[in-house]
Amino acid sequence: xxxxxxxxxxxxxxxxxxxxxxxxxxxxxxxxxxxxxxxxxxxxxxxxxxxxxxxxxxxxxxxxxxxxxxxxxxxxxxxxxxxxxxxxxxxxxxxxxxxxxxxxxxxxxxxxxxxxxxxxxxxxxxxxxxxxxxxxxxxxxxxxxxxxxxxxxxxxxxxxxxxxxxxxxxxxxxxxxxxxxxxxxxxxxxxxxxxxxxxxxxxxxxxxxxxxxxxxxxxxxxxxxxxxxxxxxxxxxxxxxxxxxxxx
Amino acid sequence: xxxxxxxxxxxxxxxxxxxxxxxxxxxxxxxxxxxxxxxxxxxxxxxxxxxxxxxxxxxxxxxxxxxxxxxxxxxxxxxxxxxxxxxxxxxxxxxxxxxxxxxxxxxxxxxxxxxxxxxxxxxxxxxxxxxxxxxxxxxxxxxxxxxxxxxxxxxxxxxxxxxxxxxxxxxxxxxxxxxxxxxxxxxxxxxxxxxxxxxxxxxxxxxxxxxxxxxxxxxxxx
Numbered sequence: 001x002x003x004x005x006x007x008x009x010x011x012x013x014x015x016x017x018x019x020x021x022x023x024x025x026x027x028x029x030x031x032x033x034x035x036x037x038x039x040x041x042x043x044x045x046x047x048x049x050x051x052x053x054x055x056x057x058x059x060x061x062x063x064x065x066x067x068x069x070x071x072x073x074x075x076x077x078x079x080x081x082x083x084x085x086x087x088x089x090x091x092x093x094x095x096x097x098x099x100x101x102x103x104x105x106x107x108x109x110x111x112x113x114x115x116x117x118x119x120x121x122x123x124x125x126x127x128x129x130x131x132x133x134x135x136x137x138x139x140x141x142x143x144x145x146x147x148x149x150x151x152x153x154x155x156x157x158x159x160x161x162x163x164x165x166x167x168x169x170x171x172x173x174x175x176x177x178x179x180x181x182x183x184x185x186x187x188x189x190x191x192x193x194x195x196x197x198x199x200x201x202x203x204x205x206x207x208x209x210x211x212x213x214x215x216x217x218x219x220x221x222x223x224x225x226x227x228x229x230x231x232x233x234x235x236x237x238x239x240x241x242x243x244x245x246x247x248x
Numbered sequence: 249x250x251x252x253x254x255x256x257x258x259x260x261x262x263x264x265x266x267x268x269x270x271x272x273x274x275x276x277x278x279x280x281x282x283x284x285x286x287x288x289x290x291x292x293x294x295x296x297x298x299x300x301x302x303x304x305x306x307x308x309x310x311x312x313x314x315x316x317x318x319x320x321x322x323x324x325x326x327x328x329x330x331x332x333x334x335x336x337x338x339x340x341x342x343x344x345x346x347x348x349x350x351x352x353x354x355x356x357x358x359x360x361x362x363x364x365x366x367x368x369x370x371x372x373x374x375x376x377x378x379x380x381x382x383x384x385x386x387x388x389x390x391x392x393x394x395x396x397x398x399x400x401x402x403x404x405x406x407x408x409x410x411x412x413x414x415x416x417x418x419x420x421x422x423x424x425x426x427x428x429x430x431x432x433x434x435x436x437x438x439x440x441x442x443x444x445x446x447x448x449x450x451x452x453x454x455x456x457x458x459x460x461x462x463x464x465x466x467x468x469x470x
Contacts, residue, residue: 084370105385
């Protein structure tokens, strides 16, 4: 299968601190790649470089074989959907306006058609009654579901999800991740940064373990989560485990 | 109570309303100029250029620290002394209130723009909107919502502060009031209470609707 995204030797540093130290990565069509790693390892920076929110210092990024540059950035962003950790809906617009803004203004699609599509998309994520709600009237989980729909309304080639459940109450994490699982089932190409290890295992085709700006380990989720080959990955995964402190 | 009659004697009431007209006219011109220049100043204040930054800072601190009355004297008497430039009281007032209002307005605009979280700009960019579209549909509407209630408060403060211009010879509502009181000093020794009371209500009814509008907008856009 063809590569939707190809990253070659990507480098990025902030004020002399290397954050990405030559990352190379290919994402095939329909593939879901989950990036895990300790905070500050460069996961978010990797995603932000892909749609140009950060300017890489070296290397190149190709979308469908075409290099991403300052000149085609707006065009590239129309083809790559991104959802952030912070609730990033536009607070002065209702849900329908949030969903329509990109398709109508950036893609110049007819408004009536876009709004009909928005209605159907909201129904699929169980929010059909929130069409005219303002973001502040929604729960965190509802906001992130709307943000996912908003990204999908652009009919993107791929999605970038940057810790989209990290700011949510635990009981709302599930409803958001279910939407992502549905997208994976439909064959959406995704590059996901998350701290939800069980979710990562369920959704990923491949897992990347990033540390200090390098890919330390890469593998299928079953291998990575149960038989990590590097010591660092083992230590990292252990931080998510607890053993009982009570004597039997 | 007897001295209440002074308000209605001759054309006193019309004169007071005429004075209010002068107050409102000065305020309106100054506020309008302040908004226009303040929008421009606010955008300049968000720039990183150190020279522009320092100049804007100096301006803002000046209008905050120096009392408006001192600025009025400086422009009205100072210009006449130093450059032999005899401004009318009204012109001096408009210059000073615009200098003050535009500086304060600029700071409000700067605050409204910079208080919008950076991820609003980023998520708009991530949707493939151009810079212009991001400003038009995402940033400016949010900035305006933050700005308008504060801008209205500034406008009411400016209306009230125009009472200082009587000290450079402009006959506005407060000056008319004291003229009426002086003229009736012997007929109505208690007239001051009633005249200044009337002035109080005139200011109140000029500023109150504006405050109401600010409150309404704040609630609507909270």
